[in-house]
Amino acid sequence: MKRAVFLDRDGVINEVLTHRVKFVNEPKQFYFLPGVEVAIKSLNDYFDYVFVVTNQGGIGLGFMKEKQLHKIHDHMVAELEKKGATIHEVAYCPHKPKAGCKCRKPNSKMIVDLGKKFKIDLEQSYMVGDTDTDIQAGKKAGTRTVFIGKHDPLADAVYPNLKEAAQWIIQDLKIGNNPQ
């Protein structure tokens, strides 16, 4: 079985709701958060896969076309790859927030489907996100969870950014594999 890290996108990899960008509807609005390349690169060393799982309700709501989202993701993956950081697949939910679909986080379908496709041991895998719905989705899927922010009641760990979260994940993985 393989191991993976599932990353939420907005607020984990790139800025949203900052002085220079509200939501990302085109590649030029995509600003990487500091340390993200290094963090993903280090996760690549310890995990078979790094995936992105993102709610993109803006498509269902008509703010962005699906083709445009693909452009944004191609840009994200290419920029990271230039720095030696690999994203193996990007899964997204394009549905309206209130459509009641099975993929939108806090539902776990995006994680579970990637898990099946890539034969992932979800218990040995991690979901990282900056909203409670990310953590709930990870828990439902059976992963370990890391919250990016200040506090989350459900998460296994809380860190202010992906770089610190990745360091904890790698330590946690090592401890899990080598019980005292």
Ligand SMILES: [Mg+2]
């Ligand atoms: Mg987010």
Ligand SMILES: [Zn+2]
């Ligand atoms: Zn959906």
